[in-house]
Amino acid sequence: MAARAARKTVPAKKTFTDFGDYAPAPESAAIGRIQPRYQMYLDGAFVDGGGADLTTVNPGTGEPLATVATAGKGDVDRAVAAARRAYERVWSTMPGAERGKYLFRIARGIAERARELAVVETLDNGKPIKESRDVDVPTASAHFFYHAGWADKLRHAGLGANPTPIGVAGQVIPWNFPLLMAAWKIAPALAAGNTVVIKPAETTPLSILVLAEIIADAGLPEGVVNILPGAGDVGAELVTHPGIDKVAFTGSTAVGKQIQSALAGTGRRLTLELGGKAANIVFDDAPIDQAVEGIVNGIFFNQGHVCCAGSRLLVQESVADEVIDKLEDRVSTLRLGDPMDKNTDIGAINSAEQLARITELSATGDDDGAERWTSPCPVPDRGFYFPPTVFTNVSQSMRIARDEIFGPVLAVQTFRTPDEAVSKANNTPYGLSAGVWTDKGSRILGMAQAVRAGVVWANTFNRFDPTAAFGGYGESGFGREGGRSGLAAYLQPDAKDQF
Amino acid sequence: MSRLDVAKTYKLYIGGKFPRSESGRTYQVTDGAGRFAANAAQASRKDARDAVVAARKAFPGWRSATAYNRGQVIYRIAEMLEGRRDQFTELVRAGNTSSTGQRAVAKAHREVDAAIDLLVHYAGWTDKVAAVFGGANPVAGPYFSFTTPEPTGVVGAAAPQQDALLGLVSVIAPIITSGNTAVVVASQDRPLPAVTLAEVLATSDLPGGVVNLLTGSAAEVMPHLAAHGDVNALDLTGVAGDQRAELERAAAGTVKRVFAPPPDVTFSADPGTARLRAFLEQKTVWHPTGALSLAGGGSY
Numbered sequence A: 001m002a003a004r005a006a007r008k009t010v011p012a013k014k015t016f017t018d019f020g021d022y023a024p025a026p027e028s029a030a031i032g033r034i035q036p037r038y039q040m041y042l043d044g045a046f047v048d049g050g051g052a053d054l055t056t057v058n059p060g061t062g063e064p065l066a067t068v069a070t071a072g073k074g075d076v077d078r079a080v081a082a083a084r085r086a087y088e089r090v091w092s093t094m095p096g097a098e099r100g101k102y103l104f105r106i107a108r109g110i111a112e113r114a115r116e117l118a119v120v121e122t123l124d125n126g127k128p129i130k131e132s133r134d135v136d137v138p139t140a141s142a143h144f145f146y147h148a149g150w151a152d153k154l155r156h157a158g159l160g161a162n163p164t165p166i167g168v169a170g171q172v173i174p175w176n177f178p179l180l181m182a183a184w185k186i187a188p189a190l191a192a193g194n195t196v197v198i199k200p201a202e203t204t205p206l207s208i209l210v211l212a213e214i215i216a217d218a219g220l221p222e223g224v225v226n227i228l229p230g231a232g233d234v235g236a237e238l239v240t241h242p243g244i245d246k247v248a249f250t251g252s253t254a255v256g257k258q259i260q261s262a263l264a265g266t267g268r269r270l271t272l273e274l275g276g277k278a279a280n281i282v283f284d285d286a287p288i289d290q291a292v293e294g295i296v297n298g299i300f301f302n303q304g305h306v307c308c309a310g311s312r313l314l315v316q317e318s319v320a321d322e323v324i325d326k327l328e329d330r331v332s333t334l335r336l337g338d339p340m341d342k343n344t345d346i347g348a349i350n351s352a353e354q355l356a357r358i359t360e361l362s363a364t365g366d367d368d369g370a371e372r373w374t375s376p377c378p379v380p381d382r383g384f385y386f387p388p389t390v391f392t393n394v395s396q397s398m399r400i401a402r403d404e405i406f407g408p409v410l411a412v413q414t415f416r417t418p419d420e421a422v423s424k425a426n427n428t429p430y431g432l433s434a435g436v437w438t439d440k441g442s443r444i445l446g447m448a449q450a451v452r453a454g455v456v457w458a459n460t461f462n463r464f465d466p467t468a469a470f471g472g473y474g475e476s477g478f479g480r481e482g483g484r485s486g487l488a489a490y491l492q493p494d495a496k497d498q499f
Numbered sequence B: 001m002s003r004l005d006v007a008k009t010y011k012l013y014i015g016g017k018f019p020r021s022e023s024g025r026t027y028q029v030t031d032g033a034g035r036f037a038a039n040a041a042q043a044s045r046k047d048a049r050d051a052v053v054a055a056r057k058a059f060p061g062w063r064s065a066t067a068y069n070r071g072q073v074i075y076r077i078a079e080m081l082e083g084r085r086d087q088f089t090e091l092v093r094a095g096n097t098s099s100t101g102q103r104a105v106a107k108a109h110r111e112v113d114a115a116i117d118l119l120v121h122y123a124g125w126t127d128k129v130a131a132v133f134g135g136a137n138p139v140a141g142p143y144f145s146f147t148t149p150e151p152t153g154v155v156g157a158a159a160p161q162q163d164a165l166l167g168l169v170s171v172i173a174p175i176i177t178s179g180n181t182a183v184v185v186a187s188q189d190r191p192l193p194a195v196t197l198a199e200v201l202a203t204s205d206l207p208g209g210v211v212n213l214l215t216g217s218a219a220e221v222m223p224h225l226a227a228h229g230d231v232n233a234l235d236l237t238g239v240a241g242d243q244r245a246e247l248e249r250a251a252a253g254t255v256k257r258v259f260a261p262p263p264d265v266t267f268s269a270d271p272g273t274a275r276l277r278a279f280l281e282q283k284t285v286w287h288p289t290g291a292l293s294l295a296g297g298g299s300y
Helices: A002-007 A075-091 A096-112 A114-125 A129-150 A178-191 A206-217 A232-239 A253-262 A288-304 A317-332 A352-367 A418-425 A441-450 A483-488 B045-064 B067-083 B085-095 B102-123 B129-133 B166-177 B192-202 B218-227 B241-252 B274-278
Strands: A040-042 A045-047 A051-058 A063-070 A168-172 A195-199 A225-227 A246-250 A269-273 A279-282 A312-316 A371-374 A389-392 A409-415 A433-437 A455-458 B026-030 B036-041 B135-137 B143-151 B154-158 B181-185 B211-214 B233-235 B257-259 B280-288
Touching (some): A040 A075, A040 A206, A063 A206, A075 A168, A075 A195, A075 A225, A075 A232, A096 A114, A096 A129, A096 A178, A096 A206, A114 A178, A114 A206, A129 A178, A168 A232, A178 A195, A178 A206, A178 A483, A195 A232, A253 B241, A279 A288, A279 A418, A288 A317, A288 A409, A312 A317, A312 A418, A352 A371, A352 A389, A352 A409, A409 A418, A418 A441, A433 A441, A441 B280, A483 B135, A483 B280, B036 B192, B045 B143, B045 B154, B045 B181, B045 B211, B045 B218, B067 B192, B102 B166, B154 B166, B154 B218, B166 B181, B166 B274, B181 B218, B218 B241, B241 B257, B274 B280
Parallel strands (some): A168 A195, A168 A246, A246 A269, A279 A312, A312 A409, A433 A455, A455 B280, B154 B181, B181 B211, B233 B257
Antiparallel strands (some): A040 A225, A051 A063, A371 A389, B135 B143, B143 B280
16 A cells, blocks of 8 residues: 555546536426425325424435425324225235236336426435436336236246235335335335335435325325335334234344344234445456446445445455555546536435434544545535545454445455455345456356355446346345345245245 | 164264264153153254354355255255165154054154155255246346345254154255255254254265254254354244244344244145245346447347
8 A cells, every 4th residue: 555655646637627617507406396395195195194294304405395294193003004995905806917007107107207206306315316317216117117017927926826915015215215215115015916005214205205196196096005204213113013914124234123023923024125335346357447437336326325335345456556546536526516416426415414424434434543535526515415435444343344334435455365355245244235346257257156145246336127136135134126036025925835 | 582772872963973962961852652762962052053153164065066966965865764764764653642553654654755755856946946036137228137046044943843854854955955054953852853864964965064953942942043143044943933933033133034934834735935935045146248239230
């Protein structure tokens, strides 16, 4: 590393911004048609809840965005009862082909209101408009379209000749991909014939309530989907409600463990998609420029608010200096700022609370003796922002190498041999994803087999598709979303195939 | 003058070896008629932990053995069991509550035969798991993506109290078929077929540590496996309903996969795939396909 430090005294090569800045290209907030207040969606109607209204904040500015009704005493009971009625009377008995047609309608509805949804998502979440526009919204629509096609083909799902729905699903989703996570949860549940009560994250309730309008406009029978905004207490009541047959949770490992523990002995089905601390492994024969793009995408996509983020860079020692230099040069060109600006690469941290957590965890890196590099990019003076940060001289025992930071903070470690890379990559209780960068085909496949992770991206990173199963090993959770194994999470196997 | 039998000391099976319990404890096993049959080792927490270490050590080799090889090894277990059919029939018969008469012998025979046939069934599964439960993902982009099942790792299992041999094989076989390794607590009251099965495993080319068999009390041992940080999954087949919640709570501490079938499973029924699926992870791999004109255009 000493040599690297010496070389860094030479000025970095000029970047675009040295030749003059981009003119702002903001998307119009008016397209989001943000209402002053939103209601819950329960039994086919938009209604007030018994809880106190919450105020959702635009993280890009720190200003209040809208108020939202929340679930209070009795609302979870009402929603579960509505979902049960809809399950028994309508949804579980409807021919699969008809169910599928509703899902196709929802897929189209999302696509038709895509631009509006992208704006709502960016205003409420803080992610760059280009990400909500190009990733979140289209992938959400694709998820409904994919699962729509399953609805009349369940007997081909690999669970015997006559698989059946499970019943009422209670689902809790996080704030990092609010609409996309809603789609990941609702689409397979409905395709398999289940009904849903779902709670969005406290800080990002808006896009799913626009989805509720799309669902209502699609004519989905009342009670099939019920949406209850609220805080963690609503989620806790939902997942432990005795009227729920199946629980699906995406969020932190700590809460996932609480849910698994709370459901112990109940026999209720559970899938968990929890945290991660993915290793992104760069070998010396990798195409370095592409690898740098992949490292950037891996950790700075969505401000690092990604459970499968490539938050640990493992780089082979012989190319470490080159990779880190190029990485820092490249990261210096990333544009941090107004999430609504179409030029923005890195948007806002979702909440003041998360910003504090990232700040605190990063500080442990300094305390533990790692070397911090921060992008020199300008940081807006209002809203919640954290500049891209890279720690070098990181050892395995440091918190920045072990804990999920869930922010734009990369911990870099080096390795000499493939075996060392594998043992470092697997030295974590998590196991959600991993990246491998090398030109050697056999090494790609060998590494893909050796790392304990549910998704391995080779010479790419952060790719998602409804046809491709996504989910973790170990403390990153169990169960999959997407593909046939994702569908299986919402089906009861044929009686002959249960034991 | 009649010859005196050479009685066997029944021990644990850990890492391919037959140790006594580290605790030095044994318990008396009686036959179905209540007569003394043998002393069995009473596994302790330390034995369970040793078994987990052995299972973890064996995991990389067993999971990366070819599916064809694993199938042959499991088939070999069936062969070895077939060769000892009469011995197992006698052990199973003696342990059953109604243990005398032709019908008791016939019943024990059926159980042993079913156990052998089940092993043959799973021997044929090893090289089909990936095709049946995995596949290619037609993703909407220039990537080749596939999802393939992998073993979850070390499985802690409680074999059923009844069906001392068939139940035990029903638990073990699907776990190891897909490449997992196992620490299994045998039927407490009827441990002798399990210890004898260990002798079969030890002579079947099954690498040491792939299956570790503990005798003793599941109620004592299972909580240690449920809370163990290096156990990936639990099979609660042999755990009574009222004891499952506590184990499942302990399992949540490290997000273990838990398989908890109804307590009244009929092991002679045609096996489904639930036991195989319970201990599989799905791994999705992506790689760019690039944009070669070879892929779809006319310019070769």
